[in-house]
Amino acid sequence: MKEKLVQQFKEVYGGEGEVHTYFAPGRVNLIGEHTDYNGGHVFPCALTLGTYGIVRNREDRQLRFYSVNFEKLGVIETSLDELVPDKNANWTNYPKGVMWAFEKRGYKLTHGLDILIYGNIPNGSGLSSSASLEVLTGLILKDTFGFDDVSMIDVALIGQDSENNFNGCNCGIMDQFASAMGKKDHAIFLDTNTLKYEYAPVVLEDAKIVITNSKVKHSLVDSAYNDRRNECETALKELQEVMEIDTLGDLTEAEFEAHKDAIKDPVRQKRAKHAVYENQRTVRAVEALKNQDVELFGQLMNASHESLRYDYEVSCEEIDILVDLAQAMPGVIGSRITGGGFGGCTVSIVKNDAVDTFIGEIGKTYKEKVGHEAEFYVVDIGDGAKAI
Ligand code: GLA
Secondary structure, three states: HHHHHHHHHHHHHHOOOOOOOEEEEEEEEEEOOOOOOOOOOOOOEEEEEEEEEEEEEOOOOOOEEEHHHHHOOOEEEEEEOOOOOOHHHHHHHHHHHHHHHHHOOOOOOHHHEEHHHHHHEOOOOOOOHHHHHHHHHHHHHHHHHHOOOOOOHHHHHHHHHEEEEOOOOOOHHHHHHHHHHOOOOOEEEEEEOOOOOOEEEOOOOOOEEEEEEEOOOOOOOOOOOOHHHHHHEEEEHHHHHHOOOOHHHOHHHHHHHHHHHHHHHHHHHHHHHHHHHHHHHHHHHHHHHHHHOOHHHHHHHHHHHHHHHHOOOOOOHHHHHHHHHHHHHOOEEEEEEEEEOOOOOEEEEEEEEHHHHHHHHHHHHHHHHOOOOOOEEOOOOOOOOOOH
16 A cells, blocks of 8 residues: 555656655544533544555645545645635645644644545545544644654644634544544543543454445535534533533433423433433443443444434434344344434444344345445454554
């Protein structure tokens, strides 16, 4: 992969000079959905799919970007003096946003770069292709300009800042954190309120994690994602009128039930309920995994989907078809939507000897019902972003 991309870099940009290669993974979240902007817990892991970047220094302040995935767009050129969002800049608004966020923090980018990108995460599938591009860019800048005091957690936070304030999606920290801090064969149990985290080995013994892509594209910026966040913020303010809490993640289910009437609107009440219950489910699920109770982990995944479907309302018909088929199938321990929602992927835990049937049968029925194919990936959990 690396040699091929370096070769392509030379074909696109020509010339001599040393190049450096980096990789940042996408992520799949096992449980803890829409909790990261509510001060709750998440439990994602980094994938071995992700975004590669080949970089060479320039002597001037020009920036040239080329994506193997968007060959038709050709080389997109800008400069370090033009770090503003621009529709015509297309996907390069992501790396530009990260450069902007570094400069905002006082890190001076003293020269331009030629960058070639290649990603093997399907775009818009809810597996964090954009977060991986942000973390990749952050790592490139940290390494190229020698910003040694910038930790990989800072890289994640800078990526989130760029996504929130340059690219207009009010996302939480989960995706960037998983891409920057992932660890092979482990999921990250992250408290998004404090950023305290611990790595939990994902030992499923006789089962595998399978991602199913509904191939219904979601676009978080345009979707109801920001609305959900606003609804939760309003619900929190209403609860704060009657109790002392900092986030919805501070509440147990019982505390929520005792005070929920402070939330005046029934829809907002459902949103807050999801945030509170999902956080508690995540804590329980990690405990279950530690106790090697994979069955319980699966039941909590199923309950998570139910809550995302009916209370948080971020699922869609195609995803519900996939989850219903999966949950009804022998050998499936648990199945739910993963990521921001409104399309994208499901994540399922499937017994080894049922994986082929899972892919075959769900693939067939989905095509009959929906009219297009689903895609399946049997997951390997990889490391976080690194130079390669
Ligand atoms: C998207 C966001 C994350 C998180 C998830 C939902 O992936 O980028 O911050 O909120 O949705 O859990």
